[in-house]
Amino acid sequence: MKNQYLAxxxxxxxxxxxGFLNHNDYYFNILNILFLKGLIVIGLSLLMGYAGQVSLGHAAFYGLGAYTSGILTAKFGWGCLPALGVAQLVTFIAALMIGLPALRLKGHYLAMATLGFGVIVYIFFKELISLTGGPSGLVGIPPLxxxxxxxxxxxxxxxxFGGILFLALLGALHLAHSPFGRGLLAIHDSEAATVSLGYDTNRLKLIVFLLSAxxxxxAGSLYAHFAMFIAPTSFTFLHSVKLVTMVVIGGVASLWGALLGAAVLTILPEVLTVFEDYDVLVFGAILVLIMIFLPEGLFKGLGKWIGQFRHKIAT
Amino acid sequence: MSELIQFIFSGLTNGAIYALIALGFTIVYNATEVINFAQGEFVMLGAMFMATFCALGLPIPLAFFLSVGIVALIGIIMERLAIYPARHASHITLIIITIGLSILIKGVAMFAWGKDPLSVPSFLGDTPIHLLGATIVPQKILVLIATLICVLLMELFFRKTMVGKAMRASAVNRLAARLVGIKVEPLVLLAFALSAATSAVAGVVISPITFATYDMGTLLGLKGFSAAVLGGLTSGLGAVVGGFVLGLLEAFAAGFISSAYKDAAAFVILILVLLLKPEGLFGKGATKKL
Amino acid sequence: MKKFLLSFILVSFLLVSTSVWAGKPYKIGALFSITGPTSFIGEPERNTLVMLVDEVNKAGGINGHPVELVVYDTEGEETNAVKKVTKLIVQDRVLAIIGPSRTGTTLAVVPFVERYKVPLISCAAGIKIVEPVKPWVFKTAQSDRLAVKKIYEYCQANGIKKVAIITVSNGFGQSGREELKSLAKEYGIEIVADELFGPKDTDMTPQLTRIRSKNPDAVICWGTNPGPAIVAKNMKQLGMKQQLFMSHGVASKKFIELAGDAAEGIILPAGKILVADQLPDDDPQKKLLLDYIARYKARFGKEPSAFGGHAYDAFLLLKAALEKAGADRAKIREALENLRGIVGIHGIFNMSPTDHNGLDEKTAFVLIRIQNGDWQLIK
Known part of the structure; x- marks a missing residue:
């Protein structure tokens, strides 16, 4: 944990x-979105890396937070904080409804169930027009x-956002290094062994899932107030996949890696602008190449490379 | 009554397409335990090549086999270039590779064919056939027949041929298969070729009905994946049944409940099946409850 | 997402080669959905704008100032549009912005242009963009309401009383659906069925079967390719003989190509650009329309779509405003708000502090029937 405090x-x-040196709002906005994505991948990294479960519906939880906050403040004139509280409650209940039955089963059932859940939630965002504003989006969300x-x-x-991300990371690192986190990591390696050590693995997994949701x-609630407008297209299945990709690109089982992955996938498209129309191609190719040559993710993979490089210089 | 039959026709056609795609998912999953997110792109490629060959004036049967063959080849190239080099990586890494590939393929298709939908002529004309008070176009019957033939061929291949049996064996236990002298790597290659080909068939036969667009694959892939999950992900028969069930559910939901929520209805069933009958409709019952 | 290096190079080339520019360049920004599912909207818009900027620069710029254009791709996605709009405002310091292409992306950037006080001329149709009026936000695309009025006027004149509507479940379809439902009463029309389909759906026979059982006088379909083409084909297969109306969302030759025989007899409202050569000679827009079509064809090798026209009109308005106001965002806004009688591709614009679209149904739309695989103006 000492190294972690240093980091x-x-x-x-x-x-x-x-924050103090930059005066360009464009950079701030990119980083703001990165921080929000960072919040999501911290939870997702705990779930995937430590509990060994994949969620293909995290964009839906992001959306539930955004829409609950957005609707309550824009349509019913609630304050931001009470709305945020209710949004947390809504995501919690939704996650419980999916997680409780799905996590009793071994295997990738959570992935499948969250996939279906994500699609359903997206359809409701689109079709409950009187509440959500429908496909053209929800306008009139006040600033935070x-x-x-x-x-x-x-x-x-x-x-x-930077402060919240920092706190979330601090909390997550503590959790990962606590007996609870070690229990989770054990599930990832061998669930049967973990059970025999006296851990209630289902409860551990459920808690992590609820936390990540x-x-x-x-992040969704904060995004709604930051952008002051939300539309269903920001919360599709493909966005869920993108979140999972961030975690894997960075390196499963590493919170820092997940953040690195979020940074790469958020900033890369901005940099690829120079490729004009070909940016999609380059993006896809980079994704494939990273996974082929650094299958353990950028964080570990790059670390290894740097290690080898040092070794070469030394000899 | 005629309405019900109309809904059944509609459901069966879409279901056949989902079934073919789902079959592709299970073939790759059985060989590698990887969920191939680029599966939908094979459908798109099939439709796109068909549109191109038809525009060039090739006879339809020739265009059909050329399209399917080329897509199968693309499946092989994809396995060699991207999956094989990373074969020792974890499943999730491989899955992300397929996501990257699907982005890549979609991007290339956008440049190669442009962004507008392309039209493909119907194989047997557009005169609808009246049946039990409902109407159906010949192309939709063709979709059903093509699906059935494909499924039968696959079933024969996996049950009767040596290679097919070897593939089933290595799906059940890769190590044991190696021990009895089965080379697994060529089988993985074959699995990608077969799965690309079945999906391409889906794309080719549906292209006259839905047109060919560079971004048509993603949603079809997702539907096909859901069908595969419904069928237990490991069973070919399950995938086919899952596809038809999904198609019929969608059509009934659109016809009887509300067209706005028809996709939701299908996915609610998916979740219910998952949670109530976790091994899927036809899965291997490998689910362990802890 | 694409920065138009080409136009940059061109501008700098002109700067060096002529070196007679009187002033600093006017920098304008644009946001279009050049890739992604709505790229068919964004691409012609970008092409049109690039073409116009080149032409203006060759002709000596605006008041002797060259125009510098920065274009970014939103991919039709809201979060992306938000990122790009701040980049245009903060990084590139543009005087005004043309676009985005979609209603959703436009609404997403509205809070930001209001916050930073930058004039925005959207190319999207949604009425929410200009109602209620926002000081810095304008749009050139005709509101869907005008298209619906055109269809309902025809229905009224031809004794069509019961209609069924089938709309796509995205922003375009939603806007059409809302207008169709809210205006029906005014024209004495009853909506007997209200069905939806997904943008990527492959079969609409279940919805149409339901519609058939309600026995309407006409069916109105609201969507963009390829869905409506499938609706037209499915209707023909089901043997439904009702008059089918489409929206201006399919007003391109592509639709006729996709729907084939099933397109025959369909009536749709569309911008005059589709039938420019059939317009009477005294139509004030005719010359401009034919001219635009010829120029676009010469440069890009294909006919412009109606969407390109929205970017054309946006640039016309912005140019007129820049001529009056110079390089000052607030003055540009004021000038935009007071433009009158600007003859554009999609109508004659009369802006005012209460109307930031400035079009009426008389000039914005004509009704067209598809006959023998071509457009036929209904007079």
Whole structure:
């Protein structure tokens, strides 16, 4: 955990330095979206890397958070914080309904069930027009207001989202290094052995799943207020897949890796703009190449490469 | 009554397509335990090549076999270039590779064929046939027949031929298969070729009904995957039944309940089946409850 | 997502070669869905805009200032549009923005252009974009309401009382569906069936079977390719003889090609661009339309679609505003709001503080019947 504190301090310094030195709102907005994606992948990384379960419906939890917050504030005039609370409750209940039965079974049932769940939720976003605004989206979501402070500037959102991401990462790292986290990691390796050690593996898995859904819901609520507009196209099955891809690209079973994956997949398309129309092709190719040559993900893979490189220099 | 029959026709046609795609999923899954997210793109490629060959004026049977053959070849190339080099990686890594491939294939198709839908002539004309008070176009009957032939051929291949038996054996236990002298790598290659070919057949036969568009594969792939899950993911027969069940459910939901929620209805059934009968309709019963 | 290096190179080339520019370039931004499911909208819009900017620069710019164009691709997706709009405003510091192509992406960027106070001329049709009026937001595409009025006027005149509607479940279909339902009463029309289909659906016979059982006088389908072509084919297969109306969403030759025989006899509202050569000679738009078609064909080798016309009109408006206002966002906005009598591709624009679209159904749409695989203007 000592190394982790060092890395966390470093992260905090980087976030603060960028926050104070940067004056370009475009960069802030890219980073804001990255921070929100980071929140989701932290939960997803715990679920995939530690509990060995895959969710193909996390965009739906993200969307549930966004739409609950959005609808309550835009249509019913609620305050942002109470709406956020209800949004957390809604995502929690939804996750419980899916997770409770699916996680009793061994295998990839959670993946399948969340896939179906994601599609259903997306259809409801599109069809409950009187509530959600339908396919053309929900307008009139107010900017975030916490205890009288209204967030207007991209920089303000940057510090808020950065702070929340930092706290979430801190919490997740603690969890991963606690007996609870070690129990989870054991499930990933051998569920039967974990049971024999006296862990209630179903409960562990369920708790992680609920936690990851709650984080996605939180990111959704924040996104709704940040963008002030949401539409169903941001919460499709393909977005769920993209979130899973972020975790895998970075390296399953590594929270830092997942964040790296989120950063790469959020920033890469912006950089690929130089390829003009061919950017989709380059993006797909890069994805395939990373997975072929660094099957354990960028984080570990790059680490190994750097290790070998050092070794070469030394000899 | 005639309405019900109309819904059944509609459901069977779509179901046949889902069945073929689902079959492709199970073939690859059995060989590699990888869910191939590029499966839908094979459907798209089949339809696209068909549109091209028809536009060039080739006779339809020739265009059919050329399209299917080329897509099977693409399946082989894909396995060699992207799956084989990473064969020792974890399943999830391989799955992400197939996601990357599907993005890549879709992108190439967009450049090769453009963004507009392409039309394909009906194989047997457009005059509808009246049957039990409902109407159906010959192309839809053709879709059903093609699906049945494909499924039968696959079944024969897996049950009667040596290679097919070897593939089934290595699906059940890869190590044991190796021990009795089965070479697994060529079988994986074959699995990709077969699964690409079946999906291409789906794309070719449906193209006159739905047109060919570079982004048509993704949703069809997702539906086919759901059908495969419904059937237990490992059973070919299950995949086919799953496909038809999904197609019929969609048609009934659109016809009797509400067209807005028809897709939701299908997926609610998917979740219910998963949770109530986790091994799928025809799965191997390998699910363990802890 | 694409930055038009080409136009940059062209601009710098002109700068060096002529070096007679009186002033700094006017930098304008554009957001279109150049890739993704709605690329068929964004691509002609981008082409049109690139063409127009080149032409203006060759002709000496606006008030002696060259125009510099920065285009990004939204992929038709909201989060992407939000990222790109801040890039245009903050990084590229554009004076005004043309686009986005879709109603959803437009609504997504509206809070940002309002926050940073940058004029936006959207190319999307949704009425929510300009109702209620937002100071910085304009649009050139005809509202779907005008298209619905055109169809209902025809129904009224031809004794059609019971209609069934079948709409696609995306933003375009939703907007059409809302207008169809809310205007029906005004024209004494009863909607007997209200069905939906998904943008990627492959078979609409269940919905049409339901419609058939309600026995309507006419069917109105609202969507973009390829769905409506499948609806037309399915209707023919089911032997339904009702008059089929389509929306302006399928107003391209592609639709006739896809639907084949099933397209015959379909009536749809469309921009005048489709039947430019059939317009009476005294039509004020005719010359401009024929001219645009010829120029677009010469450069891109194919006919422009109606969507390209929205970008054309947006640039016309922006050019007129820039001529009056110069490089000042607030003045451009004010100038846009007060433009009157601008003859464009899709109508004659009369902007006002209460109307940021500025079109009426008289000039914005004509009704067209598909006959012998071609468009026939209904007079």
């Amino acid at each position: 966390l301090t470093f992260l905090a310094v980087v976030i603060l330095t960028i 207001e916490i205890l009288g402070k209204v967030f207007m500037e991209s920089r303000e959102y940057y510090f808020l 709650a984080l996605a819901g939180l």
